[in-house]
Amino acid sequence: MNTRALDRQTIGELERFLRDDLARLETSLRAIARENRTAEKTGLTDVSLHAADTLQTEMQVTLVDRRTRQVAQILDALERLSHGQYGLCQDCEGFVGVARLRALPFAQRCRECQSQTEQRARREALAPRPELPGELEAA
Ligand SMILES: [Zn+2]
Numbered sequence: 001m002n003t004r005a006l007d008r009q010t011i012g013e014l015e016r017f018l019r020d021d022l023a024r025l026e027t028s029l030r031a032i033a034r035e036n037r038t039a040e041k042t043g044l045t046d047v048s049l050h051a052a053d054t055l056q057t058e059m060q061v062t063l064v065d066r067r068t069r070q071v072a073q074i075l076d077a078l079e080r081l082s083h084g085q086y087g088l089c090q091d092c093e094g095f096v097g098v099a100r101l102r103a104l105p106f107a108q109r110c111r112e113c114q115s116q117t118e119q120r121a122r123r124e125a126l127a128p129r130p131e132l133p134g135e136l137e138a139a
Pocket of ligand 1: 089090091092093094109110111112113114
């Protein structure tokens with residue numbers, strides 16, 4: 001048990017934190033769903049109202065998307081917790097670290113692997129596309 005350097009009390013604390021977070025996210029998602037149902041029922045017909053509504057819907061979609069991903073991360077963390085895999089890095093299988101888990105209880109990677117993943121994602125996002133030489137700059 002001590003190989004992961006997480007004592008029962010710390011695990012209990014983090015689990016409570018995860019469950020609180022999960023409850024909060026689910027409440028928020030339910031509230032958004034309820035709001036959407038109400039909006040559908042009132043059936044906005046005015047064009048400007050409709051435009052505002054579309055913008056709001058787009059923002060909500062982004063919000064729902066982010067919250068849904070957070071819920072998935074938390075459920076994943078709780079799942080790992082129940083299998084005794086909690087706190088282990090997904091990539092190098094090293095211990096993520098208590099300080100990092102306290103800050104980010106659903107962290108899936110250690111600091112090092114996370115920053116490598118982020119760097120890789122940034123490089124891919126910024127990478128020039130060799131199959132389209134110069135076209136992006138010309139546009
Ligand atoms: Zn790692």
